[in-house]
Structure formats: structure tokens, C-alpha cells
Amino acid sequence: MRPSPGETHRPRVPAPAGRSPRERPWSGAPGGAPLADAGAAPLAGPCAAHHPDELPLLSIAIAGGKGGIGKTNLAANLAIGMSDLGRRVLLLDGDLSLANVDLLLGLAPRHTLHDVVTGRRRMEEIVLAGPAGVRILPAASGIEEMADLDEVRRERLLRSLARVTGDRDVLIIDTAPGIQAQNLRLARAADEILVVTTPEPPAFADAYATLKVLSAHALARPPRLVVTMARDRGEARRVSERIGRVARRFLGLDLELCGVIPRDAAVARAVRRQQPFVRAYPDSPAAEAIRDLARRLLDPPERPRRRARPAALQAA
Ligand SMILES: Nc1ncnc2c1ncn2[C@@H]1O[C@H](COP(=O)(O)OP(=O)(O)OP(=O)(O)O)[C@@H](O)[C@H]1O
Numbered sequence: 287m288r289p290s291p292g293e294t295h296r297p298r299v300p301a302p303a304g305r306s307p308r309e310r311p312w313s314g315a316p317g318g319a320p321l322a323d324a325g326a327a328p329l330a331g332p333c334a335a336h337h338p339d340e341l342p343l344l345s346i347a348i349a350g351g352k353g354g355i356g357k358t359n360l361a362a363n364l365a366i367g368m369s370d371l372g373r374r375v376l377l378l379d380g381d382l383s384l385a386n387v388d389l390l391l392g393l394a395p396r397h398t399l400h401d402v403v404t405g406r407r408r409m410e411e412i413v414l415a416g417p418a419g420v421r422i423l424p425a426a427s428g429i430e431e432m433a434d435l436d437e438v439r440r441e442r443l444l445r446s447l448a449r450v451t452g453d454r455d456v457l458i459i460d461t462a463p464g465i466q467a468q469n470l471r472l473a474r475a476a477d478e479i480l481v482v483t484t485p486e487p488p489a490f491a492d493a494y495a496t497l498k499v500l501s502a503h504a505l506a507r508p509p510r511l512v513v514t515m516a517r518d519r520g521e522a523r524r525v526s527e528r529i530g531r532v533a534r535r536f537l538g539l540d541l542e543l544c545g546v547i548p549r550d551a552a553v554a555r556a557v558r559r560q561q562p563f564v565r566a567y568p569d570s571p572a573a574e575a576i577r578d579l580a581r582r583l584l585d586p587p588e589r590p591r592r593r594a595r596p597a598a599l600q601a602a
């Protein structure tokens with residue numbers, strides 16, 4: 287998490303409240319066990335996702351520079367957690383060339399986003415039915431051209447998402463490790479970016495690098511932090527405070543700790559069984575943490591899908 291040499295304190299100008307449709311290419315969619323942590327206070331209050339009123343769909347990207355820190359497990363299990371709260375969820379495997387979502391959920395896709403990019407299939411033809419009614423857009427694995435799509439194809443892919451988000455409440459986007467333009471373009475397109483780190487220095491150095499690259503663009507709101515593989519909440523808080531200090535000083539970002547997923551052997555066991563841990567081990571601390579995060583992100587839980595028109599207009 288070392289700022290680059292010569293980096294100075296440069297508070298950012300606040301990002302504009304809204305974004306152009308280009309930033310959210312799917313926005314034209316029709317229709318619409320507590321942590322084993324004695325003594326540590328729970329995360330305070332809700333962490334409600336920023337959900338612009340004019341959009342029926344809430345999109346959440348899971349990002350984080352380092353590989354193997356639990357992003358895909360977070361994305362897949364959070365999708366199920368939100369579905370269990372009554373949301374209609376679409377999960378996009380944004381690790382476009384090294385797909386993992388299908389493996390974690392024990393699915394065997396016949397067609398993937400690669401078929402969409404190459405024009406062989408339409409977006410709606412590749413959607414898979416996953417656990418708890420979650421719909422999944424699977425990616426390909428081992429197809430090099432998907433690792434670095436040109437901008438035209440990337441934009442086409444994002445725009446064609448509108449074909450499958452129309453009846454969904456939430457879009458969750460898992461992203462690949464690294465800070466390549468492709469990953470960050472996917473992340474930036476979301477209403478809410480959850481940057482993931484573990485308590486280990488290489489992971490939080492990469493999380494900081496991700497925040498740095500993300501914050502070079504106008505964002506609707508600052509990304510928020512999820513600490514995975516934490517020994518306890520105290521450890522997660524210390525990591526969060528450490529990144530938070532640097533992010534505030536060098537990027538002008540106020541970083542909020544939004545979720546803590548404990549280090550839990552149930553996660554690896556579920557991965558080996560190719561089942562989401564919220565289903566395979568619903569009583570595990572990791573599953574409890576996912577349910578807590580889903581609730582906090584969706585607070586208030588009863589958000590209307592569309593803003594009601596003011597009474598005066600209705601009467602008119
Ligand atoms: N909370 C956790 N507790 C213990 N182990 C975990 C936890 N989360 C993830 N793991 C372990 O880390 C492995 C990698 O997880 P995952 O695939 O979700 O990471 P990733 O960040 O998506 O990786 P990549 O960057 O390669 O896509 C899992 O197979 C599991 O063994």
C-alpha cells in the first residue's frame with residue numbers, strides 16, 4: 287500500500303452525482319454465526335448500496351487487484367444471499383478469459399460470453415439457471431482474445447447486457463484480478479464497487495492500487511471495502527483503517543468497511559464440492575457473514591423498484 291514516490295496529497299474533486307448512459311451501458315434495460323470475535327463490535331449500521339432512484343437495477347461489482355482472495359466466492363454467494371432476500375439477481379462472470387463462477391456453482395455452460403462477443407449467440411441465449419433462482423452469465427476459460435477485448439467489443443458486451451437485465455433487481459459482476467482497463471471498465475460501470483482485500487500486505491497493496499486507478503475516473507460514489515479471510519473483525523478493521531488512511535490522504539477517498547468474510551475452512555470445502563458455501567454450509571461463519579453483507583447492502587430491504595410519481599403529477 288505504498289503510494290508511489292513523489293505522490294502528494296491531492297484531494298479529488300467530488301465526482302459528479304450522475305453518470306452518462308455510456309458509463310452504465312445496461313441502463314436502457316426495459317422494465318424493470320457472528321464472527322468468532324469476542325469483544326469486537328459488529329460493523330455499525332447499514333451499508334446500503336448506492337442505488338440511483340431512476341434505475342430499476344442495482345449493479346454491484348466485486349473488484350480487487352490481487353488474485354485468489356475470495357472475490358468469486360464473494361460474488362457467487364452474495365448473489366445467492368440477495369436472492370434469498372427476494373431479489374432477482376443476475377451474476378455476470380466478468381473474469382472473461384479465466385471463468386470460475388460456473389465451476390464454483392457446479393454448472394457446465396454450453397455457451398459463454400465468448401459466443402456473444404463473436405456474434406454466435408445472443409446474450410439471452412447463454413443465461414444459465416443457478417441456485418436460488420440466480421441467473422448466471424458464464425464466461426469462457428482459456429480463450430486469450432477475451433482477456434483483452436478491444437473497446438468496441440467490450441462496449442457491445444456491456445450494452446447487450448440490457449437484453450437480460452430487464453426483469454432483474456440486482457446485477458453482480460465478478461471481475462478478474464489485476465488493474466487492466468477491461469476489469470476496471472467493468473467495475474466502473476456498476477453503481478457500487480466493492481473492493482476486496484485480505485489482511486495480508488500484498489492483497490491490501492493491490493487493493494490500494496485498484497482504488498487508485500478507479501479513483502482516476504469520475505465515480506458515482508467511492509468504492510467500499512470488503513475484507514475476506516479475516517481472523518476476526520478486529521483484524522479486518524485494522525486493515526480497513528490502514529488502507530482508509532492512505533486512501534484519504536493520497537486519493538481523497540473516504541473508504542467505508544462494508545463487509546468482513548472470515549477465514550473459514552467451509553469455503554474451501556464448498557469449493558471442492560462445487561457448491562456455494564451459503565448452501566453447502568449454511569451455518570458456517572462465512573455464510574453468516576454473507577447474509578449480513580447482503581442485508582446491509584440492501585438496506586432498506588423494501589426499496590420500491592421504481593420511484594413513485596409525485597402526487598401532483600399523478601393527479602394531472
Ligand atoms: N473466506 C475464506 N476463507 C477461507 N478460504 C477462502 C475464503 N475465500 C476464499 N478462500 C479460498 O481461496 C480460494 C480462491 O477463492 P476465489 O476463487 O473466490 O478467489 P478470487 O479472488 O476470485 O481468485 P481469482 O483472482 O483467481 O479469480 C478458494 O478456492 C478458497 O479455497
Ligand SMILES: [Mg+2]
Pocket residue numbers: 357358359381386460461462
Ligand atoms: Mg475469481
